[in-house]
Amino acid sequence: MRRRDREAAGSREQGARRRGRVRQAERVPHGVRAAVGLRRGTRPRRGDGGRVRRRAALRRRAGADAREQPRAGRDRGRLRRRRAPASGAPVRRLRWTRRLGGEVANYCRDKIHVVLREVLKAGRWLEELGEVGELDVKEPWEKVFGDCFQKVDDEVSGKASRFSNGTREIRPEPIAADNVGSTAVVAIVCSSHVITANCGDSRVVLCRGKEPIALSVDHKPDRKDERARIEAAGGKVIDWNGYRVSGILAMSRSIGDRYLKPFLIPKPEVSIVARAKDDDCLILASDGLWDVMSNEDACKVARRQILLWYKNNNDGANSDGGSEPTMNPAAKAAADCLVRLALSKGSGDNISVIVIDLKSRKKTKGKT
Incomplete structure (x- = not known):
């Protein structure tokens, strides 16, 4: 009797240990459970290994996409990373503000006034403008600024030659990636008038007394005239966290941004206001x-x-x-x-x- 009791107790104890190991293995994640089953001698569930490998690959891919290829959801210039959770989990949500880089903006800052002077000299606009009225002079200024902004856009895109280190490049390359661009706003202050040209959603405001006077209108895709122009060119304006060209960019004109042409154009709008x-x-x-x-x-x-x-x-x-x-x-x-x-x-x-x-x-x- 004692021998039988000892054998029965031993078998019950071994069964309990075996069931405990299986229950313990079932409480851990799939990848660990497969390892425990192999180590302990218990057989893991069929298909666990493949599912574990697929899930691990998806997690690695999602982490790499979040770190290396952030969404281009917002349209505007520097990368802002959200604060990581306290647990130390990887940040997967990155936010772009306007542009992926500042190459185009810096080029516009350094070159637009130079190109504008070249256009004025080449076409003898300074002599032709002369002392004329406000209405008569607007059309020539539109031509001047249009040529200036188009030339800068061609230089940014690598379509036109440009000077580099004192020499003109024979085969120019784009100065930035095709999804990099910038707005541009220019003001010429004369003794009698203020002449402004705007391309994009930057703005010029004249402070006259206590009244502000907007000298430019933001180029937004939801503007009736801008939307009609974009759709006539074959593009679409999509309401994706705000109206955007092709659901990407929240402005309808810019310099650069080759990946959204011909829907985006570098043509500026010009305004002339007499000084007071x-x-x-x-x-x-x-x-x-x-x-x-x-x-x-x-x-x-x-x-x-x-x-x-x-x-x-x-x-x-x-x-x-x-x-x-x-x-x-x-x-x-x-x-x-x-x-x-x-x-x-x-x-x-x-x-x-x-x-x-x-x-x-x-x-x-x-x-x-």
């Missing part, structure tokens, strides 16, 4: 500012900062004096303030701001 005595300043800024601030608020801030700088710095020089253009410290202080204010308001887009002081201010000897 109560013109305070001119604000040129990208949509990172206008997304979080109205035209009225931006003009108030710029006007106040310029006046505050001259009040605190009585040695400020005449902003219109001198033959060579110099940086106006009062206008720079206003631009810096607008950038900081846009950041504090949570702007997630590119923020580029230029302020031009239009007032003729004289030096002051004493405090006012």
Whole structure:
């Protein structure tokens, strides 16, 4: 009896241990369960190994896609990575703001005014413009800026030769990938008029007295005329987190962005406004500012900062004096303030701001 009892107890104990091992193996993930089954001598479920390998491959592929190929969902310039969870899990959601790189924007910054001067000299536009009325001069300026922006776009895309290190390239290459581009806004301030050209969703606002005057209209795909032009060219405007060209780019004109041509064009819109005595300043800024601030608020801030700088710095020089253009410290202080204010308001887009002081201010000897 004792021997039988011992044998029965031993068999029950072995069965319990075996069942415990199987239950323990069933509680762990599939990949570990297969390893436990092989090590312990228990047979894993049929198909576990293949499913484990497929899931691991999918996880690795998803992680690689999130790290190396982020979505081009938003349209605008730098990469912003969301904060990783506390658990240390890999970040899989990346967000693009306007552009994948700054090559096109930097090229426009360095070359547009140079190309504009070349176009004016080549076509003798300076002599032809002369002293003519506002309505008569708009069409020539549209031709000038149109040629200028088109030439810059051709140079960016590698279709036209350009100077590099003092020599003209025979076989130019694109300066950036086909999905990199930039907006462009230009202002020419004369003694009698302000001439502006805009391509994209940047904006020019004239602060006249207490009233802001928008000198440009943002090129958005949901504009009736822009949408008609895009659809006539065979493109589509899709509402994907906002209206976008082909569901990708939330602007209808730009320089670069070869992958969306011919739906995107580099042709600017030109406006000419006569200057007035109560013109305070001119604000040129990208949509990172206008997304979080109205035209009225931006003009108030710029006007106040310029006046505050001259009040605190009585040695400020005449902003219109001198033959060579110099940086106006009062206008720079206003631009810096607008950038900081846009950041504090949570702007997630590119923020580029230029302020031009239009007032003729004289030096002051004493405090006012």
